[in-house]
Amino acid sequence: MMERYLEPHQARLRPPTQYESLLGDSIERAFAQGIVELPGLIAYLNQAGPGPQVGTAWTEQNFCQEMARLGQ
Known part of the structure; x- marks a missing residue:
């Protein structure tokens, strides 16, 4: 069996x-x-950074949008 790797x-x-x-x-x-x-x-990202590229603070909505954008 071939060994798998990531x-x-x-x-x-x-x-x-x-x-x-x-x-x-x-x-x-x-x-x-x-x-x-x-x-x-x-909450952690808003405290530690970095902030979002658009807007002043992370929200659940803009974080999910950013993860979707970065995942493309």
Whole structure:
């Protein structure tokens, strides 16, 4: 049986922007602290940053929209 592996960047079309890297790092720090529910994550991002590219604060709605945009 062939051993399976995961190449985490196999679908990446370009390197991440600085904003994407900062946002990903902040989300990882929140997860490391046990924050796994959306309201807690939104509160963490509003405190720790980075802020959203549009608007002044994260909301559940603009966070979900941003994740959908970044996932394209």
